[in-house]
Amino acid sequence: MHINFHVLGTLANTIVDPISLNYKDIPNFPVSTVEGHQGNLVFGTLSNVKVVCMQGRFHYYEGYILQKCTAPVRVLALVGINKLIVTNAAGGLNPNYKVGDIMFIKDHINFLGFGGNNPLRGPNDPRFGARFIPMNKAYDRALIKNAKEITKKMGLEKSTHEGVYVMVGGPNYETIAEVNSLRMLGADAVGMSTIPEVLVAKHCAMTVFGFSIITNECISSYDDETEPNHQEVLKAINSKAESLKEFVTILVGNIAME
Numbered sequence: 001m002h003i004n005f006h007v008l009g010t011l012a013n014t015i016v017d018p019i020s021l022n023y024k025d026i027p028n029f030p031v032s033t034v035e036g037h038q039g040n041l042v043f044g045t046l047s048n049v050k051v052v053c054m055q056g057r058f059h060y061y062e063g064y065i066l067q068k069c070t071a072p073v074r075v076l077a078l079v080g081i082n083k084l085i086v087t088n089a090a091g092g093l094n095p096n097y098k099v100g101d102i103m104f105i106k107d108h109i110n111f112l113g114f115g116g117n118n119p120l121r122g123p124n125d126p127r128f129g130a131r132f133i134p135m136n137k138a139y140d141r142a143l144i145k146n147a148k149e150i151t152k153k154m155g156l157e158k159s160t161h162e163g164v165y166v167m168v169g170g171p172n173y174e175t176i177a178e179v180n181s182l183r184m185l186g187a188d189a190v191g192m193s194t195i196p197e198v199l200v201a202k203h204c205a206m207t208v209f210g211f212s213i214i215t216n217e218c219i220s221s222y223d224d225e226t227e228p229n230h231q232e233v234l235k236a237i238n239s240k241a242e243s244l245k246e247f248v249t250i251l252v253g254n255i256a257m258e
């Protein structure tokens with residue numbers, strides 16, 4: 001199983017018997033440039049299940065093409081990974097979402113993809129998957145159900161949601177008009193990542209589960225004096241680290257029992 005920990009990088013510290021490889025020591029691997037993305041591939045076990053954790057991901061706004069951003073997912077497929085847990089920090093578009101809430105990703109809107117910018121663009125390599133892939137079952141329903149049961153038992157029910165993630169290119173945060181448009185499109189949380197990895201994972205026939213941590217409430221009024229910033233994003237993530245570690249550890253154990 002593979003866990004993509006990204007800005008939740010401290011979660012990698014829960015891995016038992018870890019073997020950590022720095023991305024810069026892996027031939028042809030991209031290198032993380034974003035604060036909070038530590039840049040290690042960590043092999044080990046969690047809940048007695050063999051896992052690989054990406055401690056740091058790659059974003060389009062860093063300057064990498066999407067094929068490069070997602071190359072690690074294909075590396076993971078080649079080492080035998082068939083289940084992927086993706087995580088991210090996201091701004092809450094849904095007015096009911098509060099900082100620190102968890103959103104299980106039930107679906108996504110690929111803003112970059114609408115214009116044809118897709119990691120699967122180019123000649124198809126059939127060793128990984130088919131040219132045309134369905135995405136209506138991208139996020140595994142059974143795992144969402146399982147995750148809901150865990151958060152309920154953890155007493156997190158009120159701060160947990162199921163929603164739609166939209167990816168924008170970044171690196172700027174959204175204007176007020178953009179926030180209002182994304183809401184109208186039906187998105188609940190916005191970020192600058194994840195969807196390319198999910199596309200490549202589905203191309204490789206992986207089972208995918210994803211969740212967002214709501215790190216800020218998107219600003220939708222011209223009278224609001226506040227501004228979003230990456231420090232508040234990191235702070236919100238760190239304040240949830242302990243309960244997220246517990247959640248992911250239980251989830252991995254449950255997945256293995258299925």
Ligand SMILES: O=P(O)(O)O[C@H]1O[C@H](CO)[C@@H](O)[C@H]1O
Binds near residue numbers: 007034087089090230
């Ligand atoms: O999606 P992740 O990498 O978790 O992080 C989110 O937080 C950063 C912006 O603060 C952006 O990288 C955005 O995508």
